[in-house]
Amino acid sequence: MSVNSASVGTPVVDYAAQALVVPTGAGSGVTLTMDGQRGELLEARGTLKVDAYGFFQVAGSFALTKSTETVTLADGDQVTVDMLTMGADGVDAFAGIDGGKPEAIGLKLDDVGFALALMREQLTASSPSVARQWSALQAHAGSAALVGVSGITAQASAVQVLLNRASADGQVVDFASSPIDVATGPGLGITFDMDGQDGATLSAVGEFAIDVKGFFQASGTLAIERRVETVYVADLASTVNIDESAEIEVDLLTLGGAGLDAFVGSGGGTAAALGVAIGNVEFGLALLAERNGTRSWSSLQASAGSVALVGIDGLTLAADSLAIAINTTAADGTVIDHAAAPLQVATGPDGAVLDLDLDGAAGALL
DSSP: EEOOOOOOOOOOTTTTTTEEEEEEEEEEEEEEEGGGGOOEEEEEEEEEEEEEETTTEEEEEEEEEEEEEEEEEEEEEEEEEEEEEEEEEEEEEEESSSSTSOOOOTEEEEEEEEEEEEEOOOOOOOOOOOEEEEEEEEEEEEEEEEESTTTTTEEEEEEEEEEOOOOOTTBBBBBBSSSSEEEETEEEEEEOOOOOOGGGGEEEEEEEEEETTEEEEEEEEEEEEEEEEEOOOOOOOGTTTTTSOOOOOEEEEEEEEEEEEEEEEEEESTTTTTEEEEEEEEEEEEEEEEETTSSSSEEEEEEEEEEEEEOOOOOOEEESOEEEEEEOOOOOOBBBBBTTTOEEESSSSSSEEEEEEGGGGGGGBB
């Protein structure tokens, strides 16, 4: 633990400029080296479990630091905050829905470097305002795997997780203007540098290889996001006892990409592959879990700019476009009607999106 404090209105001692050795016994001592430029400091280490808004969970040994900082908001205002940061490296984590539960859906992350910052606005005792609060998280993982979805597998590397949460008035911290360094281990650290102009952020990006029910495989840079949405099920003859007009609130996990290479058919990635190799693929995958129930659905929509048949000697096929649609049922036979409420799926780190608008009236699609 490290503590560097001072009386009100008095600067702290800069032990980085002049270290102080405090005797602790015969021939032994502790050297104080805290940097006074960091202001008042309270630092500790311990084993913690962290859950960031139900999207990112991590457990392990962390370093915690409390300090006073000046941050810049997206609107350009500078605010003095009490800041608590924590960081770790080489731990395991999860990003997605219901982490730590048997029904978890998302990415199991390995070899994670992680930094979290919690900020509270400093106000004078006489201020009538309510102190605003912000939080931010950045993490990177060496590898990741999709869990919790039957028939869909995904492996990933070089995964980046970003979270920048707004205050009650909608403002986020612009770390591009005021970066914050957080120690994650001896000689290791993460620099918060998220651009406040991107607004509130909750996403992950990485190099993925995905397989959907052995029928669709794709690889490349993909984006993953989590949010809450309202959806509707389709009016089908097979679900006469279902109220299709009822709004269904779901936890939504999306995975999307653009400019990818993919394969549709059987035996993808093997010498026995039979199907079509497709290029310049844009796709969006939505995994939906009912918030007030047990139903879950998955939907995929994709398009391709080029198509070539593989696996049959003497037969060729070429096309300049292809559309792919998968819309699976829940246990009660319902499918989501995305035509009634289209979903936007991020397809990359640059803000590009795909509108998932499959018509549920077509029933289950595969």
